[in-house]
Amino acid sequence: MCIPFFDSWLHNQNVQADLRSAIQSVIDSGQYILGPAVERFEKHFAAYLGVQHCIGVNSGTSALHLALLAGGVGLGDEVITTPLTWISTAAAISLVGARPVFADIDPVSYTMDVEKVERAITRRTKALLPVHLYGQPADLDGCQRLAEQHGLLLIEDAAQAHGAWYGNRRAGTIGQMGCFSFYPSKNLGALGEGGAVVTDNDSLARRLRRLRNHGQDTHHVHLEPGFNARMEALQGAVLSAKLPYLEGWNTKRAVLAALYHELLVNTLGLTLPAKPLSDRSHVWHLFVIQVIKRDELQSALANHGVETRVHYPTPLHLQPAFSSLGYKEGDFPIAEGVTQHCLSLPLYPELTEADIRCIVSSLTNTLPTTTTVTAVQGSGMASAGCKRPFAHGEVGLSTRVTT
Numbered sequence: 001m002c003i004p005f006f007d008s009w010l011h012n013q014n015v016q017a018d019l020r021s022a023i024q025s026v027i028d029s030g031q032y033i034l035g036p037a038v039e040r041f042e043k044h045f046a047a048y049l050g051v052q053h054c055i056g057v058n059s060g061t062s063a064l065h066l067a068l069l070a071g072g073v074g075l076g077d078e079v080i081t082t083p084l085t086w087i088s089t090a091a092a093i094s095l096v097g098a099r100p101v102f103a104d105i106d107p108v109s110y111t112m113d114v115e116k117v118e119r120a121i122t123r124r125t126k127a128l129l130p131v132h133l134y135g136q137p138a139d140l141d142g143c144q145r146l147a148e149q150h151g152l153l154l155i156e157d158a159a160q161a162h163g164a165w166y167g168n169r170r171a172g173t174i175g176q177m178g179c180f181s182f183y184p185s186k187n188l189g190a191l192g193e194g195g196a197v198v199t200d201n202d203s204l205a206r207r208l209r210r211l212r213n214h215g216q217d218t219h220h221v222h223l224e225p226g227f228n229a230r231m232e233a234l235q236g237a238v239l240s241a242k243l244p245y246l247e248g249w250n251t252k253r254a255v256l257a258a259l260y261h262e263l264l265v266n267t268l269g270l271t272l273p274a275k276p277l278s279d280r281s282h283v284w285h286l287f288v289i290q291v292i293k294r295d296e297l298q299s300a301l302a303n304h305g306v307e308t309r310v311h312y313p314t315p316l317h318l319q320p321a322f323s324s325l326g327y328k329e330g331d332f333p334i335a336e337g338v339t340q341h342c343l344s345l346p347l348y349p350e351l352t353e354a355d356i357r358c359i360v361s362s363l364t365n366t367l368p369t370t371t372t373v374t375a376v377q378g379s380g381m382a383s384a385g386c387k388r389p390f391a392h393g394e395v396g397l398s399t400r401v402t403t
């Protein structure tokens, strides 16, 4: 058995007719940057999320960077975020001249612990930047309460949570701005790089459109120094073609996650991700378990042909990029513990229930040795080589839902 962690080829193969006509329409349009294809996607994604404005940009990292700039975050400001996230979240804070201030996570949800956020607030705090890690919305009520009490901006990093619900609103639409990534392996992925900022605020939207396009509102009038952070027409067209499938893909992810839970609930030696609280939904961007001997389990699974990943091996306060902030090991023990024991199992809509059963049996066969003895396992992938479990041309897994 050979199961890759994610299979971009298969994922896009299943919607290739839609992708081909989307790409053809861009070729025929002659407009390759911004333009009608990007405007169409912005309109569709805003309608899907139930928000006024969507500003398409060239990556999730740009989305975060421009959102902080548009929010007026800059030199001398502090922005509170989580140490357990992808580098972009905190790098964007540094890139606008502000200081990332970390608050440890809640051990059950892995998202920012609002009590610890509260303790980290100072006179310099300008914004809160919660991350909806692994696909589950952070405690936005708690963040919103603190933001109102202290006059702070609330920006959501929703790069892993396309379509997740928080109460009766979608993740990304609760703070003043929400930031999305369309990196190919995200729940909604482009054929390359892409990102977006969403907001209900007209003047923030105007500023974001200006910042992504060299500070221009009108051609050749540069109101401020801006960036080239424009979304390409090709990605806009591809994302519009894939958006109708997102709900079905998220449902399939939830079904497979539930199967993992059902099959692994009584397995000793591992901690499963908690099911989401009743007021929010989890879109299972990642299915992350925790085990004592993580590295041994990872190589043993590789020997069985199951590819896994670690999200993330180092908490951001211990990254060299942030050494000047003066944090040290032990500052955020819960996040540090997760980085030592977390392991992301394959979970994406193209996997079958049989694949999940295979992964689970590899895992349960392996677990006794990896948790009780310091087994030395071979490293790397199975000696047989990890090849695609699917044949070229196999299609039909995806169901289109018109929204």
Ligand SMILES: *Cc1c(COP(=O)(O)O)cnc(C)c1O
Pocket (backbone or CB within 6 Å): 059, 060, 061, 062, 085, 086, 088, 089, 131, 157, 159, 160, 180, 181, 182, 183, 193, 194, 195
């Ligand atoms: C993917 C991701 C980003 C960055 O998005 P890119 O499109 O890769 O720049 C930011 N934050 C989180 C939490 C992410 O998972």
